[in-house]
Amino acid sequence: MRLLIANGHLIDPAAPENTGMDVLIEDGRVAEWRKSGEAVPEGCEVLDAAGLLVAPGFIDLHVHLREPGQEHKETIASGCAAAVAGGWTSVCPMPNTNPVNDNAAITRYMIEQAEHAGLANIFPIGAITKSSDGAELAEMGEMKAAGAVAVSDDGRPVPNAGIMRRAMQYAKDFDLPVIDHCEDKSLSSGGVMNEGKMSLLLGLKGMPALAEDIDAVRDILLAADTGAHIHIAHVSTKGAIEAVRRAKNEGINVTCEVTPHHFTLTDRSVEGYDTNYKMAPPLRSEVDVEAVIEGIKDGTIDAIATDHAPHHHDEKALEFDRAPFGITGLETAVGLAFNELVHKGVISLERLVELCSANPARIFKLKDRGTLAPGSIADVTLIDPDAKWTYLNSESRSKSRNCPFDGWEFTGRAVMTLVGGRLVYRSEA
Amino acid sequence: MEKPFRRRDLLGIRNLSAVEIKGILDTAENFREINAREIKKVPTLRGKTVINLFFENSTRTRTSFELAAKRLSADAVNISVSSSSVSKGETLVDTALNLDAMDPDCIVVRHGSAGVPHQLAKVSRAAIVNAGDGANEHPTQALLDAMTIREHKKKIKGLEVAIVGDILHSRVARSNIHLLTKLGAKVRVAGPGTLVPNDFGSLVESGLTVCAHTEEAIEDADVVMILRIQRERQDSAYFPTLREYAIHYGLTNERLELARKDAIVLHPGPMNRGIEIASEVADSSRSLILDQVKYGVAVRMAVLYLATGGGVSSE
Numbered sequence: 001m002r003l004l005i006a007n008g009h010l011i012d013p014a015a016p017e018n019t020g021m022d023v024l025i026e027d028g029r030v031a032e033w034r035k036s037g038e039a040v041p042e043g044c045e046v047l048d049a050a051g052l053l054v055a056p057g058f059i060d061l062h063v064h065l066r067e068p069g070q071e072h073k074e075t076i077a078s079g080c081a082a083a084v085a086g087g088w089t090s091v092c093p094m095p096n097t098n099p100v101n102d103n104a105a106i107t108r109y110m111i112e113q114a115e116h117a118g119l120a121n122i123f124p125i126g127a128i129t130k131s132s133d134g135a136e137l138a139e140m141g142e143m144k145a146a147g148a149v150a151v152s153d154d155g156r157p158v159p160n161a162g163i164m165r166r167a168m169q170y171a172k173d174f175d176l177p178v179i180d181h182c183e184d185k186s187l188s189s190g191g192v193m194n195e196g197k198m199s200l201l202l203g204l205k206g207m208p209a210l211a212e213d214i215d216a217v218r219d220i221l222l223a224a225d226t227g228a229h230i231h232i233a234h235v236s237t238k239g240a241i242e243a244v245r246r247a248k249n250e251g252i253n254v255t256c257e258v259t260p261h262h263f264t265l266t267d268r269s270v271e272g273y274d275t276n277y278k279m280a281p282p283l284r285s286e287v288d289v290e291a292v293i294e295g296i297k298d299g300t301i302d303a304i305a306t307d308h309a310p311h312h313h314d315e316k317a318l319e320f321d322r323a324p325f326g327i328t329g330l331e332t333a334v335g336l337a338f339n340e341l342v343h344k345g346v347i348s349l350e351r352l353v354e355l356c357s358a359n360p361a362r363i364f365k366l367k368d369r370g371t372l373a374p375g376s377i378a379d380v381t382l383i384d385p386d387a388k389w390t391y392l393n394s395e396s397r398s399k400s401r402n403c404p405f406d407g408w409e410f411t412g413r414a415v416m417t418l419v420g421g422r423l424v425y426r427s428e429a
Numbered sequence: 430m431e432k433p434f435r436r437r438d439l440l441g442i443r444n445l446s447a448v449e450i451k452g453i454l455d456t457a458e459n460f461r462e463i464n465a466r467e468i469k470k471v472p473t474l475r476g477k478t479v480i481n482l483f484f485e486n487s488t489r490t491r492t493s494f495e496l497a498a499k500r501l502s503a504d505a506v507n508i509s510v511s512s513s514s515v516s517k518g519e520t521l522v523d524t525a526l527n528l529d530a531m532d533p534d535c536i537v538v539r540h541g542s543a544g545v546p547h548q549l550a551k552v553s554r555a556a557i558v559n560a561g562d563g564a565n566e567h568p569t570q571a572l573l574d575a576m577t578i579r580e581h582k583k584k585i586k587g588l589e590v591a592i593v594g595d596i597l598h599s600r601v602a603r604s605n606i607h608l609l610t611k612l613g614a615k616v617r618v619a620g621p622g623t624l625v626p627n628d629f630g631s632l633v634e635s636g637l638t639v640c641a642h643t644e645e646a647i648e649d650a651d652v653v654m655i656l657r658i659q660r661e662r663q664d665s666a667y668f669p670t671l672r673e674y675a676i677h678y679g680l681t682n683e684r685l686e687l688a689r690k691d692a693i694v695l696h697p698g699p700m701n702r703g704i705e706i707a708s709e710v711a712d713s714s715r716s717l718i719l720d721q722v723k724y725g726v727a728v729r730m731a732v733l734y735l736a737t738g739g740g741v742s743s744e
Contacts, residue, residue, distance in 0.1 A: 273544030
């Protein structure tokens with residue numbers, strides 16, 4: 001089975017390449033690059049990519065697919081459908097399922113469910129500690145053998161520095177990155193939004209930026225001590241970004257990701273008490289958003305990840321204090337990146353592909369992904385940078401509707417998604 | 430010329446203009462007289478239905494709203510929900526839609542979580558009146574405080590008002606700060622550092638000062654407003670003991686000496702005597718705590734009247 005992606009503009013920052021080029025796919029892998037306009041090889045299907053950017057498949061380092069345990073919010077199949085519709089060919093689900101993904105059997109189950117769905121690839125993230133209770137280490141070696149690519153206790157960050165240190169020492173043996181949702185809960189507990197002028201004005205309990213800064217600094221010091229790779233999830237504060245920047249300059253093995261909502265919105269959005277603006281970390285101040293943009297620009301931030309966190313409507317239709325944290329994001333991320341970063345001149349298209357594909361593959365050491373160099377796996381995201389479209393929650397592939405970007409208009413969209421050389425999504429427009 | 434207040438919902442003071450606030454206060458002045466009559470009832474809201482939906486305990490505010498509705502001949506129904514409807518498996522929105530389906534004209538809501546009235550206003554056809562939401566706002570309290578101040582000081586503009594106590598968790602403080610600064614008063618707040626955030630001064634554009642010491646706030650004040658210490662929050666350890674609070678932050682006669690000779694003392698109630706306010710201050714002639722409660726009925730009559738459509742057709 002041969003497929004030629006013809007007449008497109010290839011952007012492959014890992015190669016590096018940024019030019020008009022056809023990509024020939026054979027048996028799920030990239031066979032060769034050919035000059036545009038060359039004769040189509042015999043018996044080869046053609047996918048016309050005229051006017052489109054051809055990029056290595058986007059990889060989302062941070063999603064919640066809710067299966068097993070909370071299938072009323074999302075299943076691996078529905079989450080993967082939302083992923084490919086948003087241009088993501090691979091997603092990395094966090095372990096806060098029920099039961100927690102803290103052993104090889106659950107890791108394997110998740111991968112099998114994704115194979116059944118036949119849409120996006122999934123690379124599960126295992127728990128750091130059993131049940132993510134922050135006490136005893138989970139079987140990281142076994143989970144890695146089953147397909148886990150990193151470890152994290154995500155929303156229940158390990159509070160004990162001694163256990164976190166041991167986790168890093170142990171994870172290093174298996175070459176597993178340790179991901180931390182940086183939040184010192186002794187500073188943030190009970191909080192429901194960013195602490196600052198807006199929380200005072202709205203009478204809601206704040207979560208200080210300090211809670212993220214302190215935990216990020218702790219993790220960086222532990223990474224320096226252990227030599228392990230620490231990946232800071234959804235960085236959102238000026239202080240945490242500055243800490244990562246300093247650590248990188250010192251040669252500490254640290255990487256970080258940012259979510260589209262943290263480079264798009266500020267805590268002013270909470271005015272009106274719409275629970276679709278409640279997430280952790282919370283939407284921050286203007287100063288923090290400026291620091292996030294600067295971090296994306298100067299390379300301090302390595303990746304864009306969605307933190308796609310589906311919740312059922314009934315769970316979100318509560319008091320702001322009581323509603324769960326989190327919003328969906330798989331289908332709006334590329335649109336937001338174009339609107340807020342590319343079209344505003346913050347980053348180039350190459351840098352966008354680096355943030356969404358090349359770097360994520362490097363950070364989680366996903367072999368033969370994040371590039372379309374000959375020999376690599378044919379996961380491809382085709383983007384129309386000029387496509388104008390409107391995101392509607394009512395049309396989402398996710399089982400949940402908790403997205404604050406309902407009705408937003410975007411310019412730039414993933415219009416076709418190929419996984420392993422197979423077309424798994426094509427936009428109707 | 431700007432029109433007086435005739436909004437559908439009263440969610441807070443923050444989004445009202447000075448003209449709208451004065452409009453409510455003037456309407457309340459007109460209703461005061463009814464409360465002094467032998468027969469305290471007028472037919473103004475006959476045929477209208479008011480639901481008092483209280484998710485938090487309240488004696489004073491609920492009774493005040495109920496009397497206000499009844500004196501205007503509205504039918505008033507009280508619903509007390511000890512905890513959130515969530516415990517019964519019903520969402521907040523469900524609760525609102527069910528009540529709304531019975532076609533009330535106004536739902537007066539009190540809830541322990543900030544923003545609940547705003548959330549209900551989005552789905553409800555009835556006018557929503559905020560009777561206190563978490564640490565956000567308590568607009569009718571600020572209005573009755575303003576009425577009390579106006580009665581005794583004949584103005585609000587230019588007054589120095591001290592607010593002392595748990596500013597962080599106080600909806601009374603927030604509504605008062607918005608109202609008083611909009612009407613041209615100067616507000617100073619003070620209390621333990623754990624309960625008075627440094628950046629609280631940024632709450633409004635001007636007219637608000639955060640004082641490091643209680644004495645600094647009270648000095649030469651025209652009005653001293655004391656906030657209730659919520660003893661139920663004591664497990665959070667914002668200050669060591671009630672004893673220490675009383676010594677360092679309580680309003681004693683001695684501290685009140687720092688204020689102007691004709692300064693008045695307000696407290697939203699219920700008081701913790703001997704903690705945030707000494708009994709001799711509470712019972713002195715400078716304390717207007719019972720006047721506040723009295724004016725509360727007139728203020729709520731005005732709010733219900735305006736929220737349910739009264740005054741809309743006026744020229």
